Amino acid sequence: MPKVLLTGGSGFIATHILQLLLNRGHEVVTTVRTEEKAKIIRDAYPDAKLTVVLVPDIAQPNAFDEVVQIPGIEYVQHTASPFHFKWKDAKTEVLDPAIKGTTSILEAIKKYAPSVKRVIVTSSFAAILNAAELENASITWSEANWNPNTYEDGLTGPPGVTYRVSKTLAEKAAWDFKEKEKPNFDVVTINPPFVFGPVVHHLSSLGDINTSNGNLVALIVGRWKEGIPPTGVHLFVDVRDVAKAHVEAMERPEAGGNRYLVTAGLFANKEFVPIVRKHFPQLADKLPDDSVQGGDYPGGSINNIYKYDNSKATKDLGLEFISLEQSVKDTITSLLAVGAK
Incomplete structure (x- = not known):
């Protein structure tokens, strides 16, 4: 089986990609920022064909030069990118790591790893959406759409805008590199x-x-008892489907050169509550009761929200999406295992 480089191997999505790659028999080289994270991954897969390499700062020039020179790498899964709202400086903590991290690895692959056939980049719906149109029920989002925010918007805007810009410009950097550097x-x-x-x-x-x-954590620890927060983006997907999309995009030759909106469909935050009540009766006292407002679709109807077209991912990658109920049930089961009470 081909050898795969997976960047950011300790991340939420990446851990599922790693698990799936190893289950399918691939040899994997993965990068993490610290030795502590490296040890956790090594301990989790003691008998796997797995190498863990430290790349402390993906925004540094030449950050990936050494790791891509490991012999035999044929595919690269690039998931490493910051996703949090706790930064102090947008440029150095979010924008540069996302954008430079992408260009750095592509440059390193071109220079040092001629055996690589394909690079799969974890982007986001954030690189597709236009926030000004999120209340527009006539819109159908697909791979054809691009977020219009600029780098300057990312420097000066609120955290959500900065994140969207980081994902948009990192993805555009990948496509630009492919076009210009060939x-x-x-x-x-x-x-x-x-x-x-x-x-x-x-x-x-x-x-x-x-x-x-984090939304589900807030729910099951009682922070939604007095009011359910707005949903924001009304599209979801289960992480296992995202991981499968990455691996299928690697293994299917016809996927090359494509962008994929990977979503299972629409949801609203209020829909979590009956799912949790049904499957976790021990959490009943943490949940908002039926009179608590918030977290609904605009005007209280799914018909008032935008549409989506995920047919390309479904067709090309063979995805059959996990339902919201199953995803929420499995998520909370795992959260309870790490201490949610």
Whole structure:
């Protein structure tokens, strides 16, 4: 089986990609920022064909030069990119790591790794959406759409804008590199929205949870009892489907050169409550009762929200999406295992 380089191997999505790659028999080289994270991954897969390499700062020039020179790498899964809203400086903590991290690895592959056939980049629905149109029920989002925000918007805007810019410009950097540099490899990008699903990586506390699953943590620890927060982006996908999309995009020759909106469909935050009540009766006292407002679709109807077209991912990558109920159930089961009460 081909050897795969997976960047950012301790991340929420990456841990599922790693698990799937190893299950399918691939040899994997993965990068992490610290030796602590490296040890966790090595301990989790003691008998696997797995090499863990430290890349402390992906925004540094030549950050990936050494790791791509490991002999025999045929595919690269590039997932490493910051996704949190806790930064102090947008340029150095979010924008540069996302954009330079992408260009750095592509440059390194072209220069040092002629055996690489394809690079799969984890992008986001954030690189597709236009926030000004999120209340427009006549819109159908697909791979054809691009976020219009600029680098300057990312420097000066609120955290959500900065994140969207980081994902948009990182993805555009990948496509621009392919067009201008004409490397031997092709490029695929995977664009998921809210990503729910079980946690498989080591989690020291619920404070370390990925941003999307943080909504479910808030629910099950009682922070939604007085009001359910707005949903924001009303599209979701389970992390296991995102991982499968990455691996199928690698293994299917016809996927090369494509961008994929990977989503299971629409949801609203209020829909979590009956799912949790049904499957986790022990959490009943943490949940908002039926009189609590918020977290609904605009005007209280799914017909008032935009549409989406995920047919390209379904057709090309063979995805059959996990339902919201199954995703929420499996997510909370994993959260309870790491200490949610």
